[in-house]
Amino acid sequence: MSMLELSLYILDIAQNSISAGASIIEISVDEDTGSDLIIINISDNGCGMTEQQASRVDDPFYTTRTTRRVGLGIPLFRLAAEQAGGKLTVKSRPGRGTSVTASFVRSHVNCLPLGDISGTLAALIRLNPNLDFCYRQSLDGNSFSLDTKELRRVLDGVPLDNSEVVSWIAGYVNEQIELLSGEGNAKPGQNDLK
Amino acid sequence: MKTLAELQAIRDKARMQMKMRGDNREAVRVVVGMATCGISAGARPVLNAFVNEIEKRHLENVVVTQTGCIGMCQFEPIVEVMAPGKEKVTYAKVTADKVARIVAEHLVNGNPVMEYTIGNVMK
Numbered sequence: 035m036s037m038l039e040l041s042l043y044i045l046d047i048a049q050n051s052i053s054a055g056a057s058i059i060e061i062s063v064d065e066d067t068g069s070d071l072i073i074i075n076i077s078d079n080g081c082g083m084t085e086q087q088a089s090r091v092d093d094p095f096y097t098t099r100t101t102r103r104v105g106l107g108i109p110l111f112r113l114a115a116e117q118a119g120g121k122l123t124v125k126s127r128p129g130r131g132t133s134v135t136a137s138f139v140r141s142h143v144n145c146l147p148l149g150d151i152s153g154t155l156a157a158l159i160r161l162n163p164n165l166d167f168c169y170r171q172s173l174d175g176n177s178f179s180l181d182t183k184e185l186r187r188v189l190d191g192v193p194l195d196n197s198e199v200v201s202w203i204a205g206y207v208n209e210q211i212e213l214l215s216g217e218g219n220a221k222p223g224q225n226d227l228k
Numbered sequence: 229m230k231t232l233a234e235l236q237a238i239r240d241k242a243r244m245q246m247k248m249r250g251d252n253r254e255a256v257r258v259v260v261g262m263a264t265c266g267i268s269a270g271a272r273p274v275l276n277a278f279v280n281e282i283e284k285r286h287l288e289n290v291v292v293t294q295t296g297c298i299g300m301c302q303f304e305p306i307v308e309v310m311a312p313g314k315e316k317v318t319y320a321k322v323t324a325d326k327v328a329r330i331v332a333e334h335l336v337n338g339n340p341v342m343e344y345t346i347g348n349v350m351k
Contacts (some may be wrong), residue, residue, distance in 0.1 A: 037267065042267055049264075199235070
């Protein structure tokens with residue numbers, strides 16, 4: 035079982051946050067050509083883990099789930115990072131939340147492509163319209179962000195899982211990613227939502 | 229370029245539609261497995277295809293939701309369709325290109341696509 039896009043691992047780890055009862059999930063992807071690294075962080079304000087639980091996230095035979103006796107989310111994400119010359123760290127505090135950070139050497143032959151980030155965000159928002167997601171992506175210091183808390187203010191009661199709203203979000207994220215990678219003429223942030 | 233003005237227009241249109249829509253019948257639930265096994269087998273494009281297809285056909289009475297691992301990882305992506313008063317139908321190894329047919333035949337016309345169900349996929 036492996037995934038071919040980093041965005042699929044992000045979706046999977048965010049599911050852990052949702053299971054942990056988080057109301058806010060922050061996702062960031064920072065790419066830097068100078069240090070040749072991609073750093074992915076998924077942080078939540080869910081129930082967190084005790085030290086003893088956190089020490090076992092890499093043990094595939096440790097899971098709080100009852101339907102299947104193996105838990106592979108974190109071990110697979112760690113494997114993807116380590117195979118690309120990076121590493122994975124988990125910080126967690128009971129009652130406060132969990133933060134998962136994975137690094138990847140971007141020029142490494144085994145570094146997976148980021149893949150369909152807008153598809154991941156669309157899936158997360160569609161399935162969890164009452165949670166808040168904050169996504170930030172940067173390349174060499176240029177960045178853009180999308181915060182559902184800010185969108186909620188504009189939407190003023192219209193739910194985030196309205197299909198046109200989700201399409202708008204996916205379109206916005208795709209445009210901003212194109213701008214970041216320099217495929218467009220404008221600079222990211224020109225279309226700042228604030 | 230996607231602008232906030234566009235989002236505001238979507239909001240205003242959605243408000244109008246919410247007023248016109250009378251919610252009375254019980255909804256059909258489409259449940260997609262979104263645990264590690266589901267995601268790695270391709271649940272994300274399946275989920276997004278269901279939502280897009282349901283929207284395209286303006287099916288107001290269908291809700292798409294997720295579930296975790298139901299213990300049949302080898303058959304993921306798994307999609308369950310639960311219609312009120314009917315037996316649950318479980319589709320196995322669903323791909324995005326099977327979605328249009330499931331929506332047309334099952335959600336619109338009420339006939340499950342038997343060849344995509346788990347009983348048939350297991351054979």
